[in-house]
Amino acid sequence: MQVDPTQRGASEAGAAGNAIEVSGLEKAFGDVEAVRGLDLVVRPGESLGLLGPNGAGKTTTLRILSTLLKADAGQVSVLGLDPAQDGAALRKRIGVVPQDIALYQGLRAEENLAFFGELSGLRGARLRERVQWGLEAAGLTERRRSLVSEFSGGMKRRLNLVAALLHEPELVFLDEPTAGVDPQSRNHLFEQVEAIHRGGTTLVYTTHAMGEVERLCDRIMIMDRGRCLAEGSLEVLRDLEEVRAGLGSGLQLTSEADLEGAAALLREHGFDAEVRGASADLETIFLALTGRALRDESQEIPS
């Protein structure tokens, strides 16, 4: 379902001061249409969860917004700048946590941070201070002099995250930052992300872990086949007709008063019943919107 912009972002779309404004975004790789007419608005300080099955166009969208790819068509504004024209200026203000662990395995933890910090424009005492912050935030102060190749997956993921945050960006794109890590590392990563969000940083977060989005994001956009299927808060998504229909047959009560009424009615008829409200979780919503068919990407989209 393509959400009508007038129903959601219309009040923000086009309004001055949005962190991200996208309209009619299109990108194709040969015959593969990765993004097809996408509209998107992210407000400053907001945390947007970008969900979708494999091949939905999430990563392509992030790459366009973060200056790594040029769009074929559409209007894109990130922090008031055009990524295609003002790439260098924009890169100073954004951070990207890539899906791959993009670190130099042959460098030590602190050398990696110092290297990326310097390329982000940090120098001298400020650089040393931010490297120290990064090591602490990643929980790697004790291992600062260890080679990254000696780290576990979780340690690498933590370092991968803070390397994108050294220059204190206003807007951070996180592309599956917790993939393949143990619960402890995931929790640590999550706390770091929550901390920067509380500090006012705008986040765009893509993941397949629905629980992370429920916990972190103010708003959720579900994409499939290059289009936006639905967008809004978790409550808004739960209320979508497709989602409600997807919950299957059964008694559906729409208010707390009805719940209590139903419980009273059951007791009157001799049932020792307790009626609790059950709401669709995000995974249910996701499957209701995108379907249960397997998405095996056989055609490679260039990174």
Next chain:
Amino acid sequence: MIQTALTLLRKDLRLFARDRTALFFLLVLPIGLGAVMGTAMGGGMMGGGSKSRKIAIAIEDLDRTPRSQDLVEAVSGVSALRVEVMSDVRRLVADGDRAGGLVIPEGYGAALAAGDAPPDLVLYRDPAKQIASQVMVFQLSPVLFQQTAEGLGSRMMGRVTDLMDLPEASRGAITRELVGSYLRVEDIMEGVEAAAAEAAATSATLAPPVDDAGESEEEGTDIMEALPGLMGLQIEDLSPPRADGLPRSAGASHAFSAMAVMMLLFNLVAFAGTLLEERAEGTLDRLRLTPQAGRAVLLGKVMVTMLLAIVQLVLLFAFGALAFKVPVLEHLPALAAASLIWAFAASALGLLFATACRTRKQMEGLSTLVILVMSAVGGAWFPREILPEWFQTAGLVTPVAWAMDAFHGILWYGKGVLSTPDLGGVMVPLLVLGSGGAVMLAVAFRLYQRSFDSA
């Protein structure tokens, strides 16, 4: 156990068959290199191509008489030689531009016309091109015998009586006796002529013959050494002098030049491949996302590959100077200039490979083939002058040929960057390498922009 081994074998064969790089190294590379080597050394595929293997000889005719022109024409008729009539052939040979140069002196035609022994012809040879210069002498022998036949009898008799150091009074009788045996000497010469023709036909086997005990046949060497004098040919090997008086080794100079050229290419292409590795690992994207990286990423790669190249060249030449007395210090400024420019050109080539290929494996396969072929055609494996003509011409489109000309020119011929009245310089090869490197780098930047860069 056998069943398990067979299962593993099937798995490995499947994996191998789907690995295009492995297939390339197994099937294409040996055949490709075999074709190049076979063409270079054996003449050509399907048995053809040997006709194009000619040794260039420069002839300077100072006599300019019909007799001298007859000689030039006769030498031109030798199938294994390519004659170029030029002036100042001594310098050409000293510069390494020709393996040998024949000078026909003034008075040559007049002496023959008068029935006298003509003045000696002079053959200048480049000791660094031993194979070519030996072929030259073999090929010239029959022609010179024919051309100087008229004066051969008296020339030979005079030489023999000189060698015997006979008293003046007995020379007349001895000479008459020797002239009487002239016919027998002619028979010997015909035999030598036939041997020379046979040797020319098998020009690849030019080392002195070795007997079963592994020793050279000294008798044969004596005849060969005496042969030029009997033909009225003076041979002068133009070995460049060394400032420190030590003997020069053309082999060492060629070997270290070749290593400087070929190994550097392999190393730099491998290093430039880290660009593709970074692309695959995602660090390239991360670099591109930093505000200050941009195209400095590629510039940084150029700088580091050049630095590594210079370190490698310094170590290589230092070792050559210490262990093999390669005259490095003697030509330090020119060598430094050539090393810098070659490091730049080789780095540019490495980056061209890295930006033209999509994966490191693809690059490794392609670059290995190209570098090996360039090295063969460009003279890093064996001297270019013994290759077929079209091979020599093809070599000029490779940076290897120009780099070899520069390094060997400096280390063996003692050339500087600029020409002097006595010796040419290596300015031309360096200019070709520098401009070629700039073009390759520009193309590499363009490809990088197209395939990696965006905003």
